[in-house]
Amino acid sequence: MYKKTSPQLTIDDFILPFSGKLSADNRWVKLAGIIPWDELEKQYAFMFPSDRGNVAKPVRMALGSLLIQARCDYSDRETVQQITENPYLQYFIGLKEYQLTKPFTPVALVKFRKRFNAKRMAEINELILQAEKAQKKTQKDQDDDHDDRDANGSGGGGPAREGYAVVIEEPASTQNSESNQGTLILDATCTPADIKYPTDLGLLNEARENLDIMIDCLHEGIGKPTRRPRTHREKARKDYLTLSKQRSPRKHQIRKAVKKQLQYVKRNLGFVDQLLQKAKEQNVENVLRPRQVTLLGAIRELYAQQSAMYKNRTHRIQDRIVSLHQPHVRPIVRGKAKASVEFGAKVAISLDNGYSRIEKLSWDSYNEAETLRGAVERYKERHGHYPEAVLADRIYRNRENLAFCKQRGIRLSGPRLGRPLANGLLKKAEKRMERLDARQRNAVEGKFGEGKRKYGLACIMARLKETAECMISMQFLVMNLEHKLRVLFVQFWLRMMAGTFKPSFC
Structure with a gap:
């Protein structure tokens, strides 16, 4: 049974003891403002078709508590304790006033993770990113209107600054191709599970x-x-x-x-x-x-x-079990300097304008080159055109992917096949392009480093298969939300410099 909460809570509706008030500059208040809770609640309500039984926790409480846990790398008990002590966290999960009692037990977090599987988390991630895209389009229309007013003599110095701001805010894309625009970065990694090294x-x-x-x-x-x-x-x-x-x-x-x-x-x-x-x-x-x-x-x-x-007399077998309590975990051969074999799920992601999307999550080892065609087609569904360039390592450069990209006018990073170029200038230009692609591709490596150092991708603590997939997907969702907060902060100061935004205290 599920009961919709309408309308959604705002910062002015939250009641604090001693006639206090929450600060609008708090990170949890800003984060709650960029998540489309109403849209998420429409999808969440379909999970409870029956009108009998106990009323389920709202989607803002269920998803919000998981976001807090993933953002701060808390355990289940610590998450509940922090929410009980912090009024900003209570506002973030949708409570109407500060309360001293625990809103739920630590066992409820296990149930929350089972409700948000990997597929549902991908839909939530896409919904949040599409909301950001619509917001950017609205902001661009407002900036265009401001440019028109400046052209009619209503302001001075605005168009030049605003033009500079638009260049910074828009995703980097070259104008050489009329149909293909943008850059798509692909890579894969392993998210190790919390198991003892198996022998x-x-x-x-x-x-x-x-x-x-x-x-x-x-x-x-x-x-x-x-x-x-x-x-x-x-x-x-x-x-x-x-x-x-x-x-x-x-x-x-x-x-x-x-x-x-x-x-x-x-x-x-x-x-x-x-x-x-x-x-x-x-x-x-x-x-x-x-x-x-x-x-x-x-x-x-x-x-x-x-x-x-x-x-x-062999040490290889299909679907080898490396943990009795987590039989779904498989060995993933990575060939890294730290560990040649890791034990966990293999995740292939795509990076588009700084936002990451999980293209494939599997506990069995697979060739990440298989995800290129699906990632490119999904890019076209989102933007209406193919990317101009796909930046990936050499494992993606097989004959099928090269033919696929060539047919659609997409440049796949890496050295060209065949004999080396005889022309020295062309050879230099090709080397320069490879170095530039390698620099841009470092963004996805940095995304993996951010998830493993700052969040919990370096060691997945969940035991169940579905809850582990939820935790992995939640980490990428949190990183997208953090990136969105940084983008909003940069856009705010660019608009302040351009003179198109006046704060409330002016």
């Missing part, structure tokens, strides 16, 4: 320990009809520590230890199946908790994969 021996030992706990639960759940099965947990633990404490064990020692752990896991799985069969015969239900049932399925898959790799 075959460590994963098998963790599986064996969890199976021992399940055997205890099953044996007690069916009433201890016989003696508990002997799993030799102390001996298995000792075998694991014997190798794990060695600084640099040899390959044959690792293989021997893995074989022992495989045997322990196989035996424990057999005992679990026997106890589950006895529980079924005695009509005993819910002996294992839902999390243990999910974990048991991951352990079975892990044992099958490790057995196949042991028999085939």
